[in-house]
Amino acid sequence: MLHLELPHVNVLSKVDLIAQYGDLDFNLNFYTEVQDLSYLENALNTSSPRYTALTKELCSVIEDYGLVEFETLAVEDKASMLHLTRAIDRATGYVFVPPHDAPAPEGTLEASSVPTSMRPNTFSLFSSAAGPMAGSVGDVQERWVDAREQWDAFERKEWRQEGEMIREAREREKAIQGEQRGKSGIRERK
Numbered sequence: 001m002l003h004l005e006l007p008h009v010n011v012l013s014k015v016d017l018i019a020q021y022g023d024l025d026f027n028l029n030f031y032t033e034v035q036d037l038s039y040l041e042n043a044l045n046t047s048s049p050r051y052t053a054l055t056k057e058l059c060s061v062i063e064d065y066g067l068v069e070f071e072t073l074a075v076e077d078k079a080s081m082l083h084l085t086r087a088i089d090r091a092t093g094y095v096f097v098p099p100h101d102a103p104a105p106e107g108t109l110e111a112s113s114v115p116t117s118m119r120p121n122t123f124s125l126f127s128s129a130a131g132p133m134a135g136s137v138g139d140v141q142e143r144w145v146d147a148r149e150q151w152d153a154f155e156r157k158e159w160r161q162e163g164e165m166i167r168e169a170r171e172r173e174k175a176i177q178g179e180q181r182g183k184s185g186i187r188e189r190k
Helices: 015-021 028-033 037-046 052-065 078-092 122-127 137-146 148-184
Strands: 010-012 070-072
Touching (some): 015 137, 028 070, 028 137, 137 148
């Protein structure tokens, strides 16, 4: 019998460091989806025989129930952190609480004296978590395993452009403030 009392999210962390350990035997989605573990038998034959039987039995239990799945996390990547946050919100049920300023569509119950987190809102319940989550394991593998150097170069270029845009916006703002001071006749102290 299987007893699960609390929602949980399994996280395959440090994906950004996975390339340091050499090439993966399988694609990253094989490790995160945990569906057909019979492919691991070849890899188990090369490992310690002491744990081979135990590992095979664990693989059998995991395949039978189909409850194990992993989310990926690369702490250097904002998109990876946001994806994990959404997965946690979905698992804990926080995603079903509507935002406080969300307009209620027609047909939903309205109880203005009750806080929004306590209002029954079927629209929010069935629409917020029903859709697919953005991002995929294939994107994570491309970013952190297959083409890390290219992605790092691309991000550095994007950050440089963003920094230049911020610098130019500040210069324009200072120029506008200087023009306004000149028109008002106010001089700065030196």
